[in-house]
Amino acid sequence: MANAKILVVEDHQDVRDLLSDVLAADYQIVKAVDGVSALAKFNTENPDLVILDLMLPQVTGESVLKTIRKTSNVPVLVLTAIQDKQKVVSLLKEGANDYLTKPFDIDELIARVQVQLRQRATEQPKQTNLTYDNISLDTTIHRVYVNGQELSLPKKEFAILQLFLGHPKQVFTKENLYETVWGEPYMNAENTLNVHISNLRNKVNDLAGTGNKYIISIWGIGVRFV
Amino acid sequence: MANAKILVVEDHQDVRDLLSDVLAADYQIVKAVDGVSALAKFNTENPDLVILDLMLPQVTGESVLKTIRKTSNVPVLVLTAIQDKQKVVSLLKEGANDYLTKPFDIDELIARVQVQLRQRATEQPKQTNLTYDNISLDTTIHRVYVNGQELSLPKKEFAILQLFLGHPKQVFTKENLYETVWGEPYMNAENTLNVHISNLRNKVNDLAGTGNKYIISIWGIGVRFV
DNA sequence: ACAAATCCTTAATTAATCCTTAATTGTGGT
DNA sequence: ACCACAATTAAGGATTAATTAAGGATTTGT
Numbered sequence: 001m002a003n004a005k006i007l008v009v010e011d012h013q014d015v016r017d018l019l020s021d022v023l024a025a026d027y028q029i030v031k032a033v034d035g036v037s038a039l040a041k042f043n044t045e046n047p048d049l050v051i052l053d054l055m056l057p058q059v060t061g062e063s064v065l066k067t068i069r070k071t072s073n074v075p076v077l078v079l080t081a082i083q084d085k086q087k088v089v090s091l092l093k094e095g096a097n098d099y100l101t102k103p104f105d106i107d108e109l110i111a112r113v114q115v116q117l118r119q120r121a122t123e124q125p126k127q128t129n130l131t132y133d134n135i136s137l138d139t140t141i142h143r144v145y146v147n148g149q150e151l152s153l154p155k156k157e158f159a160i161l162q163l164f165l166g167h168p169k170q171v172f173t174k175e176n177l178y179e180t181v182w183g184e185p186y187m188n189a190e191n192t193l194n195v196h197i198s199n200l201r202n203k204v205n206d207l208a209g210t211g212n213k214y215i216i217s218i219w220g221i222g223v224r225f226v
Numbered sequence: 227m228a229n230a231k232i233l234v235v236e237d238h239q240d241v242r243d244l245l246s247d248v249l250a251a252d253y254q255i256v257k258a259v260d261g262v263s264a265l266a267k268f269n270t271e272n273p274d275l276v277i278l279d280l281m282l283p284q285v286t287g288e289s290v291l292k293t294i295r296k297t298s299n300v301p302v303l304v305l306t307a308i309q310d311k312q313k314v315v316s317l318l319k320e321g322a323n324d325y326l327t328k329p330f331d332i333d334e335l336i337a338r339v340q341v342q343l344r345q346r347a348t349e350q351p352k353q354t355n356l357t358y359d360n361i362s363l364d365t366t367i368h369r370v371y372v373n374g375q376e377l378s379l380p381k382k383e384f385a386i387l388q389l390f391l392g393h394p395k396q397v398f399t400k401e402n403l404y405e406t407v408w409g410e411p412y413m414n415a416e417n418t419l420n421v422h423i424s425n426l427r428n429k430v431n432d433l434a435g436t437g438n439k440y441i442i443s444i445w446g447i448g449v450r451f452v
Numbered sequence: 453a454c455a456a457a458t459c460c461t462t463a464a465t466t467a468a469t470c471c472t473t474a475a476t477t478g479t480g481g482t
Numbered sequence: 483a484c485c486a487c488a489a490t491t492a493a494g495g496a497t498t499a500a501t502t503a504a505g506g507a508t509t510t511g512t
Contacts, residue, residue: 088334092334092341107311115323142448152444194488219481381459382460417461421461424502445468456512457508458510459509465500466502468497469497471497472493472495475490477491
């Protein structure tokens with residue numbers, strides 16, 4: 001799975017840093033230091049995999065696992081310090097997908113992470129739909145519908161529309177918009193953004209009909225979507 | 227997964243009997259004593275999970291795993307006598323889903339079997355017959371029909387079409403597609419996937435007629451089947 | 453075990469689409 | 483009417499996809 005997001009839950013900083021250093025090359029890493037923040041991060045970040053240390057202050061790892069399993073089938077890889085077979089068995093039954101005992105071999109960890117993510121590849125994508133008025137956008141299927149008609153958009157235009165739909169009515173400066181979509185500094189005099197907005201506007205308006213103008217520019221300030 | 231079928235590949239009779247005794251209560255067991263009979267049984271019995279001892283006479287366990295992975299993504303749980311981390315890592319990368327070192331704890335084995343089967347349970351139920359529009363595909367006899375005409379496809383193309391029919395309209399990235407069908411990391415610049423898609427598209431369109439385009443690529447994103 | 457057929461991969465070529473640049477035209481504010 | 487910014491247009495260069503053909507690997511049949 002390309003660029004998967006991994007939540008690392010570990011209270012010891014050294015292990016946490018080791019994990020995130022090693023995995024950061026291939027994955028997007030989110031860290032949590034205890035059970036409470038783990039659940040918070042889990043809900044907001046929506047990771048594709050969780051690496052969970054069992055020994056946590058306050059809320060235990062088992063409890064975190066249980067809570068996660070109430071709402072999600074995300075793969076969970078458990079780290080445990082003790083070699084306690086019975087605990088391991090009960091963990092696997094409670095919903096853990098795999099475990100490693102510390103100290104773990106880092107190559108094995110990476111391999112096991114890959115195994116878990118590999119299995120997720122064909123599952124139904126999580127539906128993420130954005131809708132505004134009669135424009136809707138599905139990021140996973142990469143599809144846009146205007147008045148029920150399908151509209152296929154190139155990557156950049158799609159990304160711009162996605163940003164607009166996620167924050168309707170908000171005014172974006174050119175700089176703001178460019179840096180979010182392109183991920184590069186603006187260095188003004190980049191007319192390319194204008195071209196993309198123009199193309200996007202044309203396509204949306206063609207399907208929306210009757211001068212419905214969604215993408216409106218504010219003179220000297222930026223652009224907004226209404 | 228209720229009443230799943232498990233293929234146990236193990237040359238030592240005592241271990242083989244132990245496994246099948248323990249698992250027989252909950253699963254349907256098929257046994258094999260060496261690599262050759264393992265592959266034969268695998269193809270005829272179509273198991274839901276394989277427990278594979280590495281140390282086999284003649285054809286090794288690694289080789290069996292490789293062969294299985296050419297045509298199937300069935301979960302494979304490897305048994306290994308030696309505590310060799312490097313081998314374990316390479317096994318996981320070659321497609322093994324999990325491993326246990328002998329002597330193994332029987333409860334842990336059962337738990338790990340459950341984990342593997344549980345993950346299959348959330349996926350699309352495996353259908354032997356997939357149909358979309360006037361294309362149908364029968365996995366058991368490895369046949370494809372387009373407009374009632376039979377179409378014989380090589381393994382890779384068949385696997386790709388099977389994936390498409392199982393998830394119509396879903397967009398697959400090249401990486402996603404490749405890793406699912408090949409079971410290997412993508413490492414970009416793999417043109418072979420494009421060639422297979424091209425061939426598949428030609429064959430399907432030839433029989434479908436009148437410019438019916440089923441396999442549609444989305445520029446910069448991936449491919450979908452509609 | 454050998455030969456024949458089939459399949460998979462690689463590499464090179466061609467095609468399609470997108471992104472950017474630059475020049476031109478349009479628009480609002482003073 | 484003038485200026486500064488915005489929008490449009492069209493052309494090129496850059497990316498990505500599709501096709502083709504050839505060689506090597508694998509499978510099949512005898």
